[in-house]
Amino acid sequence: MTATLPEEVQAVFERFVTTEYTTVDSAGQSITWPVTPYYRRGGAEIDVTTGLGYPKKADDASLNPHVALLFSDPTGSGLENPPAVLIQGTAVVDEADLEHNRERYSRESVEKLPATKAMYPPKPIQRLFDWYFTRIYVHVRPERVYVWPEGDFTRDPQLYDSRVEEVRSGHSQEPEVPLPRTVAGPTPWDDRLKELGERFDTAVLSIVAPDGFPISARVPIELDEAASQIRVKQAPAGIPLAPCRACLTVHAHDPQFLWQVNFQVRGNLVQEDGGWAIVPRKLIGGFELPPGSNLERYRINARKMLRFRRIAKRRLAKRRRPA
Numbered sequence: 001m002t003a004t005l006p007e008e009v010q011a012v013f014e015r016f017v018t019t020e021y022t023t024v025d026s027a028g029q030s031i032t033w034p035v036t037p038y039y040r041r042g043g044a045e046i047d048v049t050t051g052l053g054y055p056k057k058a059d060d061a062s063l064n065p066h067v068a069l070l071f072s073d074p075t076g077s078g079l080e081n082p083p084a085v086l087i088q089g090t091a092v093v094d095e096a097d098l099e100h101n102r103e104r105y106s107r108e109s110v111e112k113l114p115a116t117k118a119m120y121p122p123k124p125i126q127r128l129f130d131w132y133f134t135r136i137y138v139h140v141r142p143e144r145v146y147v148w149p150e151g152d153f154t155r156d157p158q159l160y161d162s163r164v165e166e167v168r169s170g171h172s173q174e175p176e177v178p179l180p181r182t183v184a185g186p187t188p189w190d191d192r193l194k195e196l197g198e199r200f201d202t203a204v205l206s207i208v209a210p211d212g213f214p215i216s217a218r219v220p221i222e223l224d225e226a227a228s229q230i231r232v233k234q235a236p237a238g239i240p241l242a243p244c245r246a247c248l249t250v251h252a253h254d255p256q257f258l259w260q261v262n263f264q265v266r267g268n269l270v271q272e273d274g275g276w277a278i279v280p281r282k283l284i285g286g287f288e289l290p291p292g293s294n295l296e297r298y299r300i301n302a303r304k305m306l307r308f309r310r311i312a313k314r315r316l317a318k319r320r321r322p323a
Helices: 007-015 056-063 098-112 114-119 123-133 164-169 191-195 294-320
Strands: 019-024 030-035 046-051 066-071 084-094 135-148 158-160 202-208 214-224 229-232 244-253 260-272 275-285
Touching: 007 084, 019 046, 019 056, 019 202, 019 214, 019 244, 030 046, 030 056, 030 202, 030 214, 030 244, 030 260, 046 056, 046 123, 056 084, 056 135, 066 135, 066 202, 066 214, 084 214, 098 114, 098 123, 098 135, 123 294, 191 275, 229 260
Parallel strands: none
Antiparallel strands: 019 030, 019 066, 046 135, 066 084, 084 135, 135 158, 202 214, 202 244, 214 229, 229 275, 244 260, 260 275
16 A cells, blocks of 8 residues: 555655554553654555563554554654654564564664664673564554645645545444543642643644544643643644543654653543543653763663563563473
8 A cells, every 4th residue: 555655655654763653452542652663665564663671562463453653753854844644554563583573673773773873782792682672573554544744733634545524523434443431540740741831842642543443643732730631732633532541642852863752641531621631640651762871871771671671581481481
């Protein structure tokens, strides 16, 4: 399908440094993280990858192959006024040959982001970072593509392999599934939420659509601390919003990917006063490499790295057990 898309859309797949990748977990919660996309012009799939030590992005796709890729941050792409593009697709998880995946990642990641090579640990100690360099790939085959010209989410998207009327009404040829129930409980408040509306004036909003596929768009946001809500200042065109569980993700990166930060808020999408808002239920920080020295980054991530290493060891041990 990708080979028949306009050149400017294929250029987005090929040249964007990050894509916002959304899976749906067993509770029906949409989960969005920024990842690096890998695409060859005219290819049938777009690939993303995750480390063996933090495999949830792949494990969720194994359980539910309905995923989404949103290309909404052109930083580092070199493209001027590119469209924003959303893919709803079917995922195939590839971890059969981990050594091959490791070699592929070592080659392709440097081809795509050559400046990051200087950030890698010296080869003699890279095996200590197997949890990162040993990779699981997810191959995403597009089923439906939305294109917002010039990244303007207030305009109706151009649609490929679907009708605008279907999307506007929230119905497609796929059988409907129940929307995930909202999450009860208190609203936690984390100081990092203050970055929303200050450092970050937009975020990626993700929900599960009635056809079971996750759907995402970049929206302008503002923090309403008094009401313990994050308000969506403008609903995106072409996205069937409804009260349900939602994920709000923010991220930023250097054009050459020399640093990157990200976190997400999971909670409830609610309708109030004719608009939409997120009621937070959980804030989750991603694996971040903020500006600074590698030594400082290791210090910040030390506990996560130890946890990722344990997870990778358990996963490898499980693979070695006889069936």
